[in-house]
Amino acid sequence: MTASEERPERPEPEERPEPAATTPDERPVARPGGQPASHPDELLRIEGLRKTFPGVVALDNVDFDLRRGEVHVLLGENGAGKSTLIKMLSGAYRPDRGRILAEGREVRIDDAQAAERLGIATIYQEFNLVPDLTVAENIYLGRQPRRFGLVDHGRMRADAETLLRRVGVDVRPDAKVRELGIARLQMVEIAKALSLEARVLIMDEPTAVLTSEEVDKLFAIVRQLRADGVGIVFITHHLEEIAALGDRVTVLRDGRSIDQVPASTPEDRLVQLMVGRSIGQQYPRERPDAGEVLLSVRGLTRDGVFHDISFDVHAGEVVGLAGLVGAGRTEVARAVFGADPYDTGTVDVRGQRLARHDVPAAMGAGIGLVPEDRKGQGLVLDASVQDNLGLVTLRSATRSGLVDLKAQRTAAARIAKQLGVRMSGLGQHVRTLSGGNQQKVVIGKWLLADTRVLILDEPTRGIDVGAKVEIYQLINELTASGHAVLMISSDLPEVLGMSDRVLVMAQGRIAGELATEQATQDAVMALAVSTEASDEHPAPKNAEEGPRGH
Incomplete structure (x- = not known):
């Protein structure tokens, strides 16, 4: 295999004690306006969140909450709104409507620094690490310990080494990030989140590029964080991981929060909630x-x-x-x-x-090739759906140095309809499509070429x-x-x-x-x-x- 992975043996769901009954003193007061009462261990609550982009309603009246010491799975199809939601929690986007509460207090998360101050750390699918800096420098980027006004490299390396040991990865703090494989990059991202002393950790498909042994290590770390009282938002497409690790599941569909169910919910029911059909x-x-x-x-x-x-x-x-x-x-x-x-x-x-x-x-x-790295090798992310679909046939559609744009557009519209690409139009940038629709575009360009x-x-x-x-x-x-x-x-x-x-x-x-x-x-x-x-x-x-x- 390449640096890709095989899916893990389906883990057995761990046995967890039933949550203790809420005592009268712990019962929270219901919120004004008919909102449900908050839980005494609530870290984060989202109420009625809405976010639109030109031609697209990404989120519409979404509700979500997270408690101390739980793994709350965010589940939905590609394009359901999961990425938009976590980007609002991390300060990349601002909501058009609705509110976010941290420990019962309404907050504004205008940027990454605001999220960091609230104890929210996010680990994205595409890692936010600088390849030419060391592991220690990446962990403490922008927050380097100082002594007499200068960066204290010795302390930074020692602190980084402690964090790396905690996540169980054998990496030198002074190793360059570009020298590391995908699995170790994932662990460095987790170490960076731990350095922030995050109370809320958002993990966007963290197991997608890990081997079974690495998944076991990651799950052990997540369980320890949960035991330490950290609230974890866990996004995965692998349904077998939900019962093994999760506590609750919120299902998004077409930008709306459809339901909240226990992590023990049968997989066929979860699928039905996700896609709205069997x-x-x-x-x-x-x-x-x-x-x-x-x-x-x-x-x-x-x-x-x-x-x-x-x-x-x-x-x-x-x-x-x-x-x-x-x-x-x-x-x-x-x-x-x-x-x-x-x-x-x-x-x-x-x-x-x-x-x-x-x-x-x-x-x-x-011969056509749909590469494993669709974003890096299969698509021009800042080009339109139409342009990406026409990449392979561009030469054959050119006459006397001019491209037959009308024919290209007609062909692109035909194949996009055939594949059911969900988009606002052929002019939409491929970068803004969901992963599943991006993959359809990559395959579609080869179908147009009659591969x-x-x-x-x-x-x-x-x-x-x-x-x-x-x-x-x-x-x-x-x-x-x-x-x-x-x-x-x-x-x-x-x-x-x-x-x-x-x-x-x-x-x-x-x-x-x-x-x-x-x-x-x-x-x-x-x-x-x-x-x-x-x-x-x-x-x-x-x-x-x-x-x-x-």
């Missing part, structure tokens, strides 16, 4: 008969990264590519697409031999369950029309549920192939941990921690 089968794979070989890879080798990779993908087929962190899956996909070089081997599309390290040749032959072989690298990471099923249905439509899909995923149930065959990589090699009837989680993991790779071909250079699977 989504049916989680992995609705339709398996048409396989046709001709569209993609043929033989002996693909890049020294120190992957070795002797050979496989075929047929028309109408989904081939899954599974393995552990660092197995080399993404590197193989990028080499097939021409984005990365390789030393030996061949790539043929419908019998046509492709030149090495030549993306235009791969695209011309009908015959589509490589999907982590196609549903960071996407809610409703949008996932829409992506799966799109995969079915592609294969039913004779296209082929090579799907890399660290979510083992997804690989097993959507693949017709599974190739398992270990240490840069294909360790085995499993047909649908043979492909179980145990069988995949047995191959993924195999150690038959030759010593003369070491494990991939980017190998990191361990596996992550359901």
Whole structure:
């Protein structure tokens, strides 16, 4: 695998004592105006919050509260308003209407400093760390301890080391942040929040890029913080984490707070609250008969990264590519697409031999790649939906140096409608779309180019369950029309549920192939941990921690 992950074994919900009954002395007085009474341990309350952007109502009359010593899960589809809500709590946005109360007192959170003074710390999906500064400098950025007017580097390193030990990460305080992997960056962000002595900690999908061992460490830290009285707002798309860690769940849908339920609520009920309907089968794979070989890879080798990779993908087929962190899956996909070089081997599309390290040749032959980093590599975030959908077909739509904008717009409108992209219009900036809709745009640009072989690298990471099923249905439509899909995923149930065959990589090699009837989680993991790779071909250079699977 790349620095991606496999989903963890579903943790058992921990047993927690029932909350003590409220005594008469603790009973709070009801708020004026009919608002419900606050809890004696309430840290934060949001009442009737509304936020609009041009053409979009992001939040509409949202209510939410957080208590000391609880994990309150914020659940909703991409675009439901979760990010807007936490940005208002962190001072990035101001509400148009409604109010925020901290420990019973109405407050204004105009900027990050105001949030910090209220003891609110936020850990975003995209980390707010400066790559060229050290770990200690990032933890205390803007708050460095001083002595005689100068930064006290010794004390700063010592304090940072204490915090890093507390979160259980083995990182030197003077290490540059750019040297760290994703998991360690996550822990540095948590250490930074602890340095603020936060009473409210907001965590936006903190497990999305962690291995199972790292998830266990993170959960242990969260439980300790909860025991210390910190209130935690936890955002996740992985429903199995809710019962394992949460206390209460507030569900947002279309910018509104729909319901507040216990974390023990069954997953199918949570899904129904999120999407407003039953989504049916989680992995609705339709398996048409396989046709001709569209993609043929033989002996693909890049020294120190992957070795002797050979496989075929047929028309109408989904081939899954599974393995552990660092197995080399993404590197193989990028080499097939021409984005990365390789030393030996061949790539043929419908019998046509492709030149090495030549993306235009791969695209011309009908290969498309949806990268795992959709924001960094798959989209131009500050361009419109229309412009992003037309990226691949721009050259073919150009005549005598002029782009046929009308044809591009017509095609973009057709594909956006087909994929159900939720947007205010084709001119909306892609940056402002939800994660699921961004992914639809990335896939849509390849559909416009009539791509015959589509490589999907982590196609549903960071996407809610409703949008996932829409992506799966799109995969079915592609294969039913004779296209082929090579799907890399660290979510083992997804690989097993959507693949017709599974190739398992270990240490840069294909360790085995499993047909649908043979492909179980145990069988995949047995191959993924195999150690038959030759010593003369070491494990991939980017190998990191361990596996992550359901």
